[in-house]
Amino acid sequence: MGITIAGLGPGSFKHMTLETWELLSGTGTLILRTAKHPCVTVLKERGVVFTSFDHLYEEAEDFASLYQQIANEVIQLARQGESIVYAVPGSPLVAEKTVELISAQARAAEVPLTIIPAMSFLEVLYTRLGVDPITGLTIIDAADLVTLPPDLVTGLIVTQVYSRQVASETKLALMDYYGDEYQVTVVRNLGLPDEKIEKIMLFELDRLPVIDHLTSVYVPPRPARSKVFSLDPIVDVMARLRSPGGCVWDIEQTHLSLRRYIVEEVYEVLEAIELADGVKLCEELGDLLLQIVFHARVAEESGGFTMQDVVDTVTEKMVRRHPHVFGEITVRDAAEVVVNWEQIKKREKPGERPRVLDGIPVGLPSLMTAYKLQAKAAKVGFDWSEIGPVWDKITEELAEVREAAAAPEAERGQKTEDELGDVLFAVVNLARFMGVDPETALNRTNNKFRRRFSHIETRLSEQGKSWESMDLAGLDELWKEAKEKEAGE
Structure with a gap:
């Protein structure tokens, strides 16, 4: 009782090892996973008796159940006392799910198992394409492309591209990584007289005239980035x-x-x-x-x-906080993204901010604080529906500043400060309605003033003049000159 697993090689009979040939032509029950292999014709010519699991392919609902059924039958025959030789295309340990399943069951059932080394199609591919696997290579079944890491840096070999539908699915999966016009190499019937090696653009993959069970795709590595990002x-x-x-x-x-x-x-x-x-x-x-x-x-x-x-x-x-990107939620526009963001924040920290204006840092600049206060109040409906009343409010607050400034000096100080604060708060509200960040806007103006003032200072130095020697009209001309210089840049 026992199981010996051998590989038929990548295609031609000449690629089968001598050890495997002696095993296949000897005694024991020989079962092929599939008789659809180029060297099977030679086996028949030389009188080798075998059966195959080809009849199961038409009955199986999917490959997972098919491979499991094959493994179950091989183990069952071995447990009945037979010496089983199970032969697979290529190498037993390269892209052979049935071998993986049989090995696991054999260990559990304490069935003796031997695996004979064999040549896979990969050795032929390495030679034909001049690829050295030691430089890095990823090999994956077309059905497993969903598991491909997004940061893949090695070359890629996709096996089991056995039909036009699989080729189409492979193309779509790879185009997300490499783009439509990335050049790939399609290989078919490696090692056989009608061997085909063709370079095509990725989008052309499912348009090839012939695609069958001996078709694989080689994707060269993407050019490495000059620097790997690291902190x-x-x-x-x-x-x-x-x-x-x-x-x-x-x-x-x-x-x-x-x-x-x-x-x-x-x-x-x-x-x-x-x-x-x-x-x-x-x-x-x-x-x-x-x-x-x-x-x-x-x-x-x-x-x-x-x-x-x-x-x-x-x-x-x-x-x-981006379920519309990393999850299955869809959004109509940026406004809906913001709404979702706030809802997710509340779920993440329930009860942490019970009051509407909670969560605004104490140390923020005043303009930024005013903006955030107004934005939070607006979320609960404490806001005008249009910009018109905002303009009116600014006019009202400016009038109150004028009134405070005209008051007797003893009454002027605190009241003027309060009214000026109200004006600034109203202007911040106007900025919010216009979609402008007031802190950024004022900072931009500060920098602009600094540049223009620096221009005046430079021009005075060039002319050998002092500040004291200039009147306001002369300084204003230099200010206009600075503005014109900025506009021309």
């Missing part, structure tokens, strides 16, 4: 700066002492964006990232969290 360099540098013998200043910092720097870096990023300066933006984003890494390092040293925790947490949150 490790900056994380390692920060760890060194904070370690004994590192930088005294860095070692002394805490979350509280670092607060001002992260705010400063955010505004420098905004300035770079407004200037449309890509080089500066890259540098300022790096400075901002440094602050994040700095805080993560401080937290890690106290056992709080690590930089990896920061990355993992925000990644998981983004996936959770």
Whole structure:
């Protein structure tokens, strides 16, 4: 009693090993998984007696149940005392699900099992295409393409592309990875007289005139990116700066002492964006990232969290809050995305923010705070339905400022401050209705003023003049000159 599994090789009889031929031509019950193999003709010519499981292919509902049925029958025959030789196309250990199933059942049933080495179609493919598998190669059944990792960097061989339908499904799956016009190599009947090797665009895969059980597809690796993205360099540098013998200043910092720097870096990023300066933006984003890494390092040293925790947490949150991208929910527009986002946030943190205006950080700049207060109030209906009343409100508040400014000096101070605050709050509301972030808008104007004022200063120096020697009209001309210079850039 026992099972010996052998491989018929990739195609031609000449690729069958001598050990396998001696086994097939000897005693024992020989069963082929399928007789649809090029070397079977030679077996018949040489009088080798065999049966096959081809009759099961037409009856099976799917391949999973078919392979399981084949494995069950092979094990059953062996347990009845027969010595079974089970032969499969190619190599027993390359893309042979029945061999995997038989091996598992044989171990469980304590049935003796021997697997004979054999040549697979892969060895022929390596030679024909000049591919060295040691450089990295992924081999996958066409039915398993859904398991392909999204960051695949190796070459890819897709086996069992046995029909036009499978070729179509393979094409669609691979186009998501490589694009419609990625060049692939289709191989068929490797090692046989009618061997076919053809390079085509991926979108042409299911248009080939002949596709059968001896068809496979080779997809060359995508060009490697020049750099692999990693946070490790900056994380390692920060760890060194904070370690004994590192930088005294860095070692002394805490979350509280670092607060001002992260705010400063955010505004420098905004300035770079407004200037449309890509080089500066890259540098300022790096400075901002440094602050994040700095805080993560401080937290890690106290056992709080690590930089990896920061990355993992925000990644998981983004996936959770975008079910229309990573799940099965559909949305009509960006507004519906925002609604879903808020609902998901509430489910994530039930009861954490019971009041409407909860969740606005205390340390935000005043314009940004006003914007967020109004936006939160608007979500519960405390808002105008159109922009008209917003303009009226600004006019009303400006009139109250004029009234406060005209009051006696003793009454003017606090009242003027209050009324000016109301004007600013109303202007923030106007910005919100117009879809403009007031903090960003004012910051942009501040930077614009700085640039134009700097131009005036430079021109005065070039002319050998001082501020005191200029009247307002002359300075205004230089201001207009700065404006014209910016408009021409």
